[in-house]
Amino acid sequence: MKDSNYLFLSLYTTSGNSIPSFMSFIALLGPIIGLALGFDAVNSERAAGTLNRLVAQPIYRDSIIIGKFLAGTAVIAAIIYTMGIGIGAVGVLCTGVKPSGEEALRILVFLTFTVVYVAFWLALSIWFSVVCRHAATSALASIALWVFFAIFMSLVASIVANAVYPIGDEYHAMVNSYNNYTLNLGLNRISPYYLYSEAVSTIMNPTVRSVNVVTMDQLVGAVSGYLSFGQSLLLVWPHLTGLAALMLIAFGGSYIGFMRQEIRSN
Amino acid sequence: MKETYQNVCDGSPKDVGKTSGGGTGMSEDNRNVIEIAHLTKQYGDKRAVDDLNLSIRKGEVFGLLGPNGAGKTTTILMLLGLTEPTAGTALIEGLDCARHPLEVKGIVGYLPDNVGFYPDMTGRQNLRFTGQLNGLAGQELEERIDGLLARVGMTEAADRRAGTYSKGMRQRLGIADVLIKDPEIIIMDEPTLGIDPEGMRELLNLIRELSVEDGRTILISSHQLHQIQQVCDRVGIFVEGKLIASGTLAELEAQILQDGSYLLEMNVHPCDDKLLGMLSQQEGLEKIQKEGNTLLITSKKDIRGQLTKFLGEHGYTILHLHQRGGDLDEIYRRYFEKAGQSDERNDFEEKRKPVWKRRGRNARKGTDRA
Numbered sequence: 001m002k003d004s005n006y007l008f009l010s011l012y013t014t015s016g017n018s019i020p021s022f023m024s025f026i027a028l029l030g031p032i033i034g035l036a037l038g039f040d041a042v043n044s045e046r047a048a049g050t051l052n053r054l055v056a057q058p059i060y061r062d063s064i065i066i067g068k069f070l071a072g073t074a075v076i077a078a079i080i081y082t083m084g085i086g087i088g089a090v091g092v093l094c095t096g097v098k099p100s101g102e103e104a105l106r107i108l109v110f111l112t113f114t115v116v117y118v119a120f121w122l123a124l125s126i127w128f129s130v131v132c133r134h135a136a137t138s139a140l141a142s143i144a145l146w147v148f149f150a151i152f153m154s155l156v157a158s159i160v161a162n163a164v165y166p167i168g169d170e171y172h173a174m175v176n177s178y179n180n181y182t183l184n185l186g187l188n189r190i191s192p193y194y195l196y197s198e199a200v201s202t203i204m205n206p207t208v209r210s211v212n213v214v215t216m217d218q219l220v221g222a223v224s225g226y227l228s229f230g231q232s233l234l235l236v237w238p239h240l241t242g243l244a245a246l247m248l249i250a251f252g253g254s255y256i257g258f259m260r261q262e263i264r265s266n
Numbered sequence: 267m268k269e270t271y272q273n274v275c276d277g278s279p280k281d282v283g284k285t286s287g288g289g290t291g292m293s294e295d296n297r298n299v300i301e302i303a304h305l306t307k308q309y310g311d312k313r314a315v316d317d318l319n320l321s322i323r324k325g326e327v328f329g330l331l332g333p334n335g336a337g338k339t340t341t342i343l344m345l346l347g348l349t350e351p352t353a354g355t356a357l358i359e360g361l362d363c364a365r366h367p368l369e370v371k372g373i374v375g376y377l378p379d380n381v382g383f384y385p386d387m388t389g390r391q392n393l394r395f396t397g398q399l400n401g402l403a404g405q406e407l408e409e410r411i412d413g414l415l416a417r418v419g420m421t422e423a424a425d426r427r428a429g430t431y432s433k434g435m436r437q438r439l440g441i442a443d444v445l446i447k448d449p450e451i452i453i454m455d456e457p458t459l460g461i462d463p464e465g466m467r468e469l470l471n472l473i474r475e476l477s478v479e480d481g482r483t484i485l486i487s488s489h490q491l492h493q494i495q496q497v498c499d500r501v502g503i504f505v506e507g508k509l510i511a512s513g514t515l516a517e518l519e520a521q522i523l524q525d526g527s528y529l530l531e532m533n534v535h536p537c538d539d540k541l542l543g544m545l546s547q548q549e550g551l552e553k554i555q556k557e558g559n560t561l562l563i564t565s566k567k568d569i570r571g572q573l574t575k576f577l578g579e580h581g582y583t584i585l586h587l588h589q590r591g592g593d594l595d596e597i598y599r600r601y602f603e604k605a606g607q608s609d610e611r612n613d614f615e616e617k618r619k620p621v622w623k624r625r626g627r628n629a630r631k632g633t634d635r636a
Contacts, residue, residue, distance in 0.1 A: 049382025053443065056346055056376035057399040058368050262349050264339065 005226065006206055008099040009106060011091040012084075013204050022087060023204060026080075026114055027197045031146045033079060034121030037072040039142055040135035041126045042258060047135070052263045065126070065258040069251055072122045077115045084111040102229050109233065110200050116243050117196040121146065123250035130257040149191040157187035181213055192246055199239035203232055211235055299324045299451060299483050300345070304354035307340050307507075314340040316507035317354070322485060322500075327477045329494040330487040332504035338487040339379070341504075342453055345485075346376055358451060372400070375449030379456035381440035385429030389420060389439050392428050393446055400447040414442040418472065434465035441472060451483045452476065458493040466493060473497050530563040530570065533586035534577060537561070541582065548576065560586075 015021040020028070042065070045051040055061060084107060092098060099107070124145065128138035161184035165176035188194040202208045206226040227235070300322040307315040314337040322328045330338050343349040345356050347367025356363040358370050383392040390411060397407040415421045418438040423431065431439065437457065444452055457473075458466055474497050476482050488494050494501060495515065502512035511518055534541060537559055545554055545563070550572070552564040563569075570587065577584055 048385070049378060049380045050384055052348075052378040053376075053381060053383075053396070053440075054399075055348055056371055056374075056378070057396060058372040058401075058447075059399055060368070262343065264343070 006103060007097050008088075008091065008103045009204050009206075011087065011095075012107065012110065013201070023110070023200055024197065027117075027193060027200070028150055030080075030114060030118045031121040031150075031193075033076060034072070034118040034123075035125045035139070035142045035146060037075060038068075038122040038125030038129060039139040040129055041068045041072070042129040042254075043132055043138060044129075044135050046133075046263070055263050061259060062255070065130075065255055069119075069123060069126060069254070072126070073115070073119045076118045076122060080111055080114050080118065084114070105229055106203055106206075106232070110203050113196065113200050113203065113236075113240065113243070116240070116247055117192060120192055120243060120247035120250055123247050123254060127250055127254035127257065130254045130261065149193045153191040153194065154188055157184050160184075160187055178213060178215075185212070189242070192243060195239050195242055195246075199236040199243070202236045202239075206232060208232070208235075211239075297324055298322060299359055300485065301357040302341075302345075302354070303356075305341065305344060305351050305356055306353040307337070307344060307349065308352040313507050315344070315351075318507070318509055320502060320509060320512065322483060324483055325477065325481050326499045327473065327484045327486065327497055329498035329501040330485060330504055331489065331491065331494060331501055332487075333489055336504045337507040338504055339455055342376070342455055342485075342487060345453065346371060346374060372447070373450045375444035375447060375452045377440050377444045377452070377454040377457055379459055381436055381443070383428035383431070383436060383439060383443075385427060387428060388425050389428050389431070389435075390415070390424045392439065393443055396443050397446045402446070410446060410448075411442075414445050417445075418442045419468070433460050434462060437461060437465070437469065438472075441469075445476075449482065451485070453485045453487075455487050456489070457486060458488055458490050470497050528565045528568055529590040530561075530565065530573070531586065531588040531590055532561045532563060532573070532584065533559055534561065535583045535585055544576075544580065545573075548572070 012022045015024065042051070045054070054064060088099065088107060121142070125138065125142040128141045129135070132138035132141060161180050164183060165172075165180035167173040167176050167180050189198070198211055202211055206228075209222075209227055298321040300320070302318055302320040305315055305318040306313065316337075318341060330341070332338050340349065344351045345358065345363050347363045347365075347370055350364055358374060361369050363370050383389070384395070387395070393411045393414065394407065397403075397411065402410065412421075415424045418441050420435065420438055420442060423435060428436070428439070444454075454473075457469060461469060470493060473484060473486070477484055477497070486494060486498065498515075500512065500514050501518070502509050503518075504510070511521065513521070537556075542554060542556070542561075545551065545561075548569070550565050550567055550569050552566060554564075555562045563573075568589070570589065574584065574587070
């Protein structure tokens with residue numbers, strides 16, 4: 001049930017029968033933008049022979065790889081913000097509902113999260129393009145990783161969690177369910193897809209009060225209500241840090257790989 | 267040995283321009299612009315470049331010759347600071363290439379083999395990009411681009427997308443690209459590869475022009491001997507990471523001739539047994555071999571004058587007379603023999619070689635002295 005207090009946000013979070021919500025749509029397909037921009041960033045230039053012409057110019061070698069990443073990120077940011085704000089504009093025009101200041105802030109944070117998330121995929125695909133010799137290899141490798149995180153990671157997480165903390169019968173279910181759930185969640189959060197989805201659904205739904213397991217006695221005496229913007233942000237701050245760290249690790253990998261690489265034409 | 271060199275030049279008029287060009291360049295300023303000392307590069311077990319020592323003087327055209335995989339490209343990469351040497355130093359204009367790659371790249375133009383351009387940009391845009399990377403802008407850059415496009419003969423194609431260019435056009439645009447930064451030193455890696463004869467002629471003219479008119483120092487790496495021979499002042503022969511010989515063509519030839527002998531190739535009409543008999547009486551001849559219609563004559567000294575006179579007196583017509591060993595191909599091959607090399611090319615040529623050339627093994631047997 002949608003809350004009338006945050007009507008405007010439901011523009012982004014409501015899904016129809018066959019149409020996924022804007023949010024889950026971005027979570028699933030946003031990475032494609034990053035992958036498309038980065039998968040042949042370095043190896044196609046190497047194959048075309050422009051890379052060794054480029055490195056022979058009096059420029060620092062870092063500026064090539066940093067430039068590629070920043071240019072891609074700028075394009076991603078332009079796409080994401082335009083798209084998000086465009087959706088909002090259409091919503092205002094069609095429904096006449098105006099966003100409150102807090103809603104606008106939440107949308108802004110959501111879009112920023114999205115940029116970092118897609119930039120992570122960009123950095124990852126650039127890394128593959130540094131490591132792999134052919135553009136086709138790096139494209140396939142990064143798409144494989146994307147499919148794995150988006151679809152199979154949750155399977156793997158539940159299989160592992162069930163193996164470690166079995167919940168097959170009633171007794172085990174009672175003893176292990178907390179640990180099982182926590183492990184499952186922890187493993188899922190390795191996946192940037194899950195991390196992002198969890199973070200943005202928290203930001204976009206002020207009713208979400210916790211991202212972890214809540215026990216009954218923690219709920220005793222709790223007053224049902226909305227979380228303020230600051231509190232929502234606090235809840236997903238680790239997610240943002242984690243995503244940014246993943247992005248930096250991926251970019252760091254491509255940076256080091258590129259700097260140590262020997263640029264030859266064949 | 268000076269005489270031999272003269273003969274080489276006489277035999278190939280293309281050498282004349284080069285000789286004078288190299289002369290002016292060197293007399294003006296004789297300092298070394300490239301100094302390589304004990305340069306070594308190790309890849310795992312393989313030594314790509316092994317204790318290389320080389321210096322190249324200002325205004326000189328130096329040809330680095332060697333088979334594929336000899337370490338030529340690795341040497342060039344180290345000169346540009348693109349690869350760190352395992353040991354040793356390379357200095358360009360006194361700058362250590364490993365420590366000051368940016369300064370080095372500012373004065374060195376590098377034309378890689380298989381040079382590529384951004385296919386969706388026009389030739390002009392590609393040049394403009396390179397110019398901007400070198401800190402040029404505005405009117406100056408545009409004028410320079412126009413001038414260079416005209417110089418390499420690409421003015422008409424300049425506004426077409428680079429993706430549509432042929433290999434030869436890319437090569438010419440590559441040279442314009444190198445010249446944008448107005449480099450003192452130009453390094454070309456296999457510039458003659460895959461270019462048609464007409465394009466080759468233009469390219470070689472351009473290289474000579476760059477050296478003679480502009481006074482730039484040029485280092486060319488190649489395994490194509492004939493082309494290099496036409497433009498180089500000095501050559502170095504590079505095999506398995508080692509520079510086994512370097513010097514002018516004449517010097518290399520002199521080195522070879524010290525332990526070899528003169529070999530004369532001759533076609534004479536009429537070519538009969540009587541001739542062979544008479545020739546074998548000649549003074550200074552070591553052996554004569556007949557290969558089809560061609561006579562191969564080995565001697566201890568240059569006997570061309572003597573032979574011409576003799577044949578003329580006896581009513582023979584000389585159709586072809588050529589002293590082998592003067593061209594780079596021969597020098598190159600002999601050095602390979604000396605170094606005990608056998609890459610594919612040499613294996614192939616070994617089989618094709620006439621008996622007299624398989625030194626050592628068949629030299630005696632193969633002689634059919636009349």
